[in-house]
Amino acid sequence: MTINDIAALTGVAASTVSRALSRPDRVNRVTRERIQAAARELNYVPNTQAQALSSGRTETVALLVSDATNPFYFGLIRGAQQQLRAAGHALLLIDTEDSAELENHLLHKVRRSVDGVILAASRLPEQTLSVIAAELPVVTVNRNVPRVRSVVIDSPDGVMQAVEHLVSLGHRAIAYVAGPPSSWANEARWRAMRTAMARHGLTAARVGPFGVSRSSGSVAADALLNTGATAGVTFNDLLAIGILQRLAERGVDVPGEISVVGCDDIFGADFCSPPLTTLTAPIEQAGRVAVSMLLDHLEHLGETPSRQTVLLPTHLTIRQSSGPAPRR
Amino acid sequence: MTINDIAALTGVAASTVSRALSRPDRVNRVTRERIQAAARELNYVPNTQAQALSSGRTETVALLVSDATNPFYFGLIRGAQQQLRAAGHALLLIDTEDSAELENHLLHKVRRSVDGVILAASRLPEQTLSVIAAELPVVTVNRNVPRVRSVVIDSPDGVMQAVEHLVSLGHRAIAYVAGPPSSWANEARWRAMRTAMARHGLTAARVGPFGVSRSSGSVAADALLNTGATAGVTFNDLLAIGILQRLAERGVDVPGEISVVGCDDIFGADFCSPPLTTLTAPIEQAGRVAVSMLLDHLEHLGETPSRQTVLLPTHLTIRQSSGPAPRR
DNA sequence: CAATTAATGGCAACCGGTTGCCACCCGGTT
DNA sequence: AACCGGGTGGCAACCGGTTGCCATTAATTG
Structure with a gap:
């Protein structure tokens, strides 16, 4: 099932077979159809490696x-x-x-x-x-x-929306729960948060960095509570969900005592408890x-x-x- | 950065370079080390396509x-x-x-x-x-x-455990919420379910098939309620979570009015509402x-x-x- | 009708490695 | 000195396609 088998079967050169399959207009119609029929019959599939080797793609x-x-x-x-x-x-x-x-x-x-x-x-x-x-x-x-x-x-823009949302709900002390320092998005979100807060004459607190796993959420939740903030915007949903779990464990009412906003709207954000307010990303x-x-x-x-x-x-x-x- | 460049640089044949890198013991130590050093220096990475082509792997x-x-x-x-x-x-x-x-x-x-x-x-x-x-x-x-x-x-075994669990909680009418008919596991679970039920002189109801998405859960939940069963074992967690959502929507208390057991223990099964009893699969x-x-x-x-x-x-x-x- | 051009298909080189086979060099034997 | 065998490294074929170039043939054109 190589190009050569087909060539032998149809009585043409291998190069013609190659052309018949990859540059159909470069070969005569009847020849081409004969070759294509043979290829179909032999269930021919070109060898990707070989193609890649010569074509470079x-x-x-x-x-x-x-x-x-x-x-x-x-x-x-x-x-x-x-x-x-x-x-x-x-x-x-x-x-x-x-x-x-x-x-x-x-x-x-x-x-x-x-x-x-x-x-x-x-x-x-x-x-x-x-x-x-x-x-x-x-x-x-x-x-x-x-x-x-x-x-x-554009999560920075989303973070601003989130801040507006929280401020309009009366929150004044809002903290950012940071993700990995090596994450570019993390810094971008933090900057957006500060900007949005500044617009209202407020300053954002920041806790973290935390790993992006639900288990990191426990630590993050405690740190968040410790800031005295009434709301937290988190680097991502995974962290937010972890925080919700920990808060539930500690008997802290969400959103009664503290509001949590996530980022990304991942699988699960809509059915965790309570369902997470978050930035829906496409x-x-x-x-x-x-x-x-x-x-x-x-x-x-x-x-x-x-x-x-x-x-x-x-x-x-x-x-x-x-x-x-x-x-x- | 091909084997030939290295060959030229070190003054040996390409075949020797190939051997130095893939069959080190086939070439003299000093030659080998010279070649390996050159390869490292030129940041050489063998071309996978070429390797695959000749070696077949x-x-x-x-x-x-x-x-x-x-x-x-x-x-x-x-x-x-x-x-x-x-x-x-x-x-x-x-x-x-x-x-x-x-x-x-x-x-x-x-x-x-x-x-x-x-x-x-x-x-x-x-x-x-x-x-x-x-x-x-x-x-x-x-x-x-x-x-x-x-x-x-071995989810069939798990399904049996689930049935035992439910029966021990007093359930007598238990339904299986089926997944795609083309799924082998689906049939295996259903068989296990019937066997386990039969052991207690009970017969399992079956609803479905349903697609494995949360949205299918709505239909599934309604069908499940309709059987009059007090408990449902579902093909997988995705479906189970969808069912929980729909039941919550309809104001049906879980597990007060009906129990739901999932399968697989996927991400989210532990933080949905209520957290899902499920077969934890490795x-x-x-x-x-x-x-x-x-x-x-x-x-x-x-x-x-x-x-x-x-x-x-x-x-x-x-x-x-x-x-x-x-x-x- | 000769000349130019377009269509078609074969040849062979090439992509970058791998590997069988052979030649050569060396030291060790007898 | 002739012989042997192991260690090394080169040659060249091969993996399976792709593609530039050329020869052949047919069609077009002045």
């Missing part, structure tokens, strides 16, 4: 996530997968285990076996990213680096857009892209974890 | 899931990913979108670009699976097919084991495997969605 894209079990990535993976399949490409999933070193190493390793990579939540320093982007098509998600294409979810769309940008980039290698970065809007979804500030 | 394994957003797979993906990385292999993730046809098509397409595949929740008929397994190393998850290696989570372990079996198979191609199928135990995790049967 692997039709494969790597998606690097920092933790494959983080529900945030589910949507991203899905969106990317959909768009890739539509284009006939394959998805190589890589879990960097939240380590910049491992990320760099793996990136280096797959460098030559993929056409491009999508970096979701890269932990790499800007400098390193630039270097990588220069030698390999890259699209980042939620990370802005000069001269690197990216799709970023995660799946982000995955699709990232792939589109990458594929577009691949087709116009060398050209300067029209849009370097796409900003996706978020909106606040109000559920039951936020409510009026408690009377003092 | 791609060091890549495909994982087929029926729906990448189903939290059940997160753990599986994670486990597989971990074990694969440890072995230096890459993971190709494929979403079959719950279609047997697409599954077959994609399987066929990647056939030659992976060393083997792991089929999580295959929708393919047994016959087709046998054919595929004959021409490609395959390990299935939660699916038992003669002559195909598999790792199956999902991540299943992923790891599946990969181990596959890699083991690859190393001993042609040999008859020692164990064709590995059965992983489950246990019942009791939370708040199950309780005593209501008095009539």
Whole structure:
């Protein structure tokens, strides 16, 4: 079932078979149809390796996530997968285990076996990213680096909405519950929070950093309570859900005593207890857009892209974890 | 940065470079070290495609899931990913979108670009699976097919535990909320359920089939209530969580009026409302084991495997969605 | 009718490694 | 001195396609 078998069977040269299948207009109609029929009959599937070797294109894209079990990535993976399949490409999933070193190493390793990579939540320093982007098509998600294409979810804007929401409910002491320091989005959200607070003459407290797992939520919840804030905006939903659990354990009423706002609207945010008020992010769309940008980039290698970065809007979804500030 | 560049730089033949890197003992120590140093310096990474082409091994394994957003797979993906990385292999993730046809098509397409595949929740008929397994190393998850290696989570046993639990709480009318008919696990669970019920002289009701999404939960909840059962065992947690939501909407008290038991213990099962009593499955372990079996198979191609199928135990995790049967 | 051009298909090099086979060099034997 | 065998490294074929180039043939054109 190689190109040669088909060539032998149809009595033409291998090169003709190759053309009949990949450049149909380059070969005579009757010859082509004979070859295609034979290929179908023999159930021929071209060897990707061989194609990649000579053409230099692997039709494969790597998606690097920092933790494959983080529900945030589910949507991203899905969106990317959909768009890739539509284009006939394959998805190589890589879990960097939240380590910049491992990320760099793996990136280096797959460098030559993929056409491009999508970096979701890269932990790499800007400098390193630039270097990588220069030698390999890259699209980042939620990370802005000069001269690197990216799709970023506008959570800073969402954070502002969240602050407005909380302030309008009478909250004055609001804290930001920070995620990993190496996360670009984390800093962006914190800045947005301070800006929004300042607009009302308020200053935001900040606790953390915390890991992004539900278990970190316990520590975070205690730290949050300790600030005396009546509301907390968290780096992401995973952390927020962990906080809700801990608060329930400690018998703290949400939103009666304290309001909690998450970020991303991941799976589970709508059915945790109480359902989480959060910034709904178009995660799946982000995955699709990232792939589109990458594929577009691949087709116009060398050209300067029209849009370097796409900003996706978020909106606040109000559920039951936020409510009026408690009377003092 | 090809083998030839290194050859030129060190003044040896390309074949020697190849050997120095892949069969170190086949070349003299000083030559080898010189070559290795040069390789390191030039930051050489072998071209996977080229290696695959000549060696026939791609060091890549495909994982087929029926729906990448189903939290059940997160753990599986994670486990597989971990074990694969440890072995230096890459993971190709494929979403079959719950279609047997697409599954077959994609399987066929990647056939030659992976060393083997792991089929999580295959929708393919047994016959087709046998054919595929004959021409490609395959390990299935939660699916038992003669002559195909598999790792199956012993949820039937778990279902029996669940029935015992419910019966001991006084339930007599228990219904099974079925998942997709094409799911092998679905039938296995239903059989286990009937057996367990029969042991107590009871017969189980059955509703469904339902899709495995939370939204299907609404329909399922109504159907479940309609049977008059005081408890329901569901095909999986996703469905169970959907049911809980719908029941809450309808003002039905869980577990006061009806108990619900899920299956798998996915992300979210512990923090939904009420927290779900469910069969805790070692999902991540299943992923790891599946990969181990596959890699083991690859190393001993042609040999008859020692164990064709590995059965992983489950246990019942009791939370708040199950309780005593209501008095009539 | 000769000349130019377009369509078609074969040849062979190439992508970047891997590997069987052989030649060569060396020290050790007899 | 002739012989032997192990250690090394080069040659070249091969994996399965892709593609530039050229020869052949047919069709178009002045």
